[in-house]
Amino acid sequence: MPKDASKPTNVQLASTPRLSDRQRRPTRKVLEVLSENSLSMPVDGRTTETNTASNAKPSTTFTLPHHHSDLQGKVSSLEASGHRLKKKLLSKAEEIDELKAEVQAAKHDSEELEQRIDEAQETMATLKKENKRALETVEKEKERYRKWWLNEIQFTKLLLSMDSTPNRDQEVVKEIQKHYHN
Numbered sequence: 001m002p003k004d005a006s007k008p009t010n011v012q013l014a015s016t017p018r019l020s021d022r023q024r025r026p027t028r029k030v031l032e033v034l035s036e037n038s039l040s041m042p043v044d045g046r047t048t049e050t051n052t053a054s055n056a057k058p059s060t061t062f063t064l065p066h067h068h069s070d071l072q073g074k075v076s077s078l079e080a081s082g083h084r085l086k087k088k089l090l091s092k093a094e095e096i097d098e099l100k101a102e103v104q105a106a107k108h109d110s111e112e113l114e115q116r117i118d119e120a121q122e123t124m125a126t127l128k129k130e131n132k133r134a135l136e137t138v139e140k141e142k143e144r145y146r147k148w149w150l151n152e153i154q155f156t157k158l159l160l161s162m163d164s165t166p167n168r169d170q171e172v173v174k175e176i177q178k179h180y181h182n
Contacts, residue, residue: 155179 159172 159176162168162172
């Protein structure tokens with residue numbers, strides 16, 4: 001059975017030198033871009049013009065050294081812009097960190113104040129209960145004093161309504177002693 005002639009053999013692969021990364025042929029995309037524009041490139045000390053698009057007039061001819069310096073200027077401009085943007089990004093990140101710290105501190109302060117408000121409300125509720133109990137106690141004392149005072153008035157009226165005779169006076173004295181000493 002004959003071997004396929006289109007496939008390289010191991011001997012052919014071994015004899016083909018491997019190109020380094022810089023010596024490799026350009027990719028298909030690069031070739032397409034180059035074919036769209038005509039370039040003047042120095043090759044072995046002479047300038048050649050390539051235009052694969054049906055040998056038409058070159059639309060724009062660039063020389064690589066000039067084009068290269070333009071690209072280097074753009075690259076350095078973009079790098080400088082990138083550095084400026086990185087610095088700006090870092091400063092904005094620092095501002096954001098500072099703002100986050102301030103927000104965290106404000107949140108902490110807010111939580112502390114809320115806790116203090118809750119404690120004050122609990123204290124107020126406790127004080128209201130205690131004041132209510134104290135007021136009830138004062139009301140009871142007042143009512144007891146009022147009853148006692150009314151009793152004293154009634155007793156005094158009773159004593160004054162009695163006839164004043166010596167026998168009777170002794171009875172009144174006994175009643176008074178009995179009333180106040182019991």
